[in-house]
Amino acid sequence: MAGRTRANAMKIISVTGLEKKYGNVQALKGISFEVGRGEIFAMLGPNGSGKTTTLEILLGLRRHEAGKIEYFDANGQIGRMPRVGAVFQGRVYYESLTVRELTKYYRDLYRAPPHNISRYLDMVNLKEKLDTQYSDLSGGQQQQIAIVLALVNDPEVLFFDEPSSALDPQVRLKIWGLIRNLKSEGKTIIFTTHYIEEAEALADRVSILSKGELVITDSPTNIVRRHSENYTVEFSFEEDAGGDVFNGFSNVWFRDGIYSFSVDAIDGDLMQALKEISDKHKLSRISIGKSSLQSVFVKITEEKGA
Numbered sequence: 001m002a003g004r005t006r007a008n009a010m011k012i013i014s015v016t017g018l019e020k021k022y023g024n025v026q027a028l029k030g031i032s033f034e035v036g037r038g039e040i041f042a043m044l045g046p047n048g049s050g051k052t053t054t055l056e057i058l059l060g061l062r063r064h065e066a067g068k069i070e071y072f073d074a075n076g077q078i079g080r081m082p083r084v085g086a087v088f089q090g091r092v093y094y095e096s097l098t099v100r101e102l103t104k105y106y107r108d109l110y111r112a113p114p115h116n117i118s119r120y121l122d123m124v125n126l127k128e129k130l131d132t133q134y135s136d137l138s139g140g141q142q143q144q145i146a147i148v149l150a151l152v153n154d155p156e157v158l159f160f161d162e163p164s165s166a167l168d169p170q171v172r173l174k175i176w177g178l179i180r181n182l183k184s185e186g187k188t189i190i191f192t193t194h195y196i197e198e199a200e201a202l203a204d205r206v207s208i209l210s211k212g213e214l215v216i217t218d219s220p221t222n223i224v225r226r227h228s229e230n231y232t233v234e235f236s237f238e239e240d241a242g243g244d245v246f247n248g249f250s251n252v253w254f255r256d257g258i259y260s261f262s263v264d265a266i267d268g269d270l271m272q273a274l275k276e277i278s279d280k281h282k283l284s285r286i287s288i289g290k291s292s293l294q295s296v297f298v299k300i301t302e303e304k305g306a
Ligand code: ADP
Pocket: 022, 023, 025, 027, 045, 046, 047, 048, 049, 050, 051, 052, 053, 054, 192
C-alpha cells in the first residue's frame, strides 16, 4: 500500500475510460492516461481528434458520459482538483484595457499578490507594454499575456490549448521558453497541439489521439523507438511512379505525395535499392534522416485511418 501511495505521489491526474458524445458524434471513445506531477504532457492529434474536448472535461467545463478523472495530492492521496490556469484558443479579453489594467483586474479576481504577475511579465519581456492596450499588442504578445494572466493564481497545473498556433517561429520559441521555465518552477503543464515539432520539442510525454481514441502515450523518444527503425527515408517523384516501384519493399507509407519507409542502417543495400528506383523513375526529392516523431506520427495516424 505504501508503494502504491508513493506511485500516486508521482502523478497528479489519472484519467480512465473517458467517453464523450456530441449528439451522434462520439468525440472520445474511452481514453485513459496519467499525467506526472511536474511534467510537460502533450496531447497530439489532427484536428477533430478530441484534444480540446479532453482539456475542457479535465477542467470541469464539459460533462462526460463515462469514465473517471482523479486528481492526486503531493502525498499520493486522491484529492480535490488543484489550482489550475488555462489558456484556450479564441480567448476574449477586454480589448481596450491596457496590460496593467488587465493584470490588475485578474489579480483582483483571485486576490493574488502583485509579485506573481510582474515576475512573469519580466520573463516574457513585456513589462514595457504595461500601458499598451491589449488590442494594440501583436498576436504573439497577446498570447504571452494570456499565459501570464493564467498564472495569476499561482496554479499547480496549467492547461494550454494549441499554445503557439498561428504564431511566427520566433514567438513560438519564446512561448516554448516560457513553458519550460514554468516546468522548472515545478508546475505541471498539459497542452494540446497538432504541431508535431511542438510536442517533440517540449513534452516529456506525449499522448497521440486519433478520432477520439488514444493510440499511444510515451516519451517522444520511446514512441519513435517503438514504432520505427533508426532512419526514415522519404522521397517523391516528378510523376506518379505507380505501385510496382515498391515491389520488394515492406511498410512503405504514402502521404501528401511523399513516400516513406524506415530502415535500421544506411548501408549498401539501401543505396542499391534507391538507385534502382531512381533509375526507373525521376525523383523530385529524397531525404534520409534520423526517425523522428514526425515520421512515426504519420504512420500511427495513417494506421488509424485519420
Ligand atoms: P480537437 O481539439 O482535436 O480539434 P475537438 O475536441 O474540438 O477536437 O473535437 C472532437 C470532435 O467533437 C470533432 O468531431 C468535433 O467536430 C466534435 N465537437 C467538438 N465540440 C463540439 C460541439 N460543441 N458540438 C458538437 N460537436 C463538437
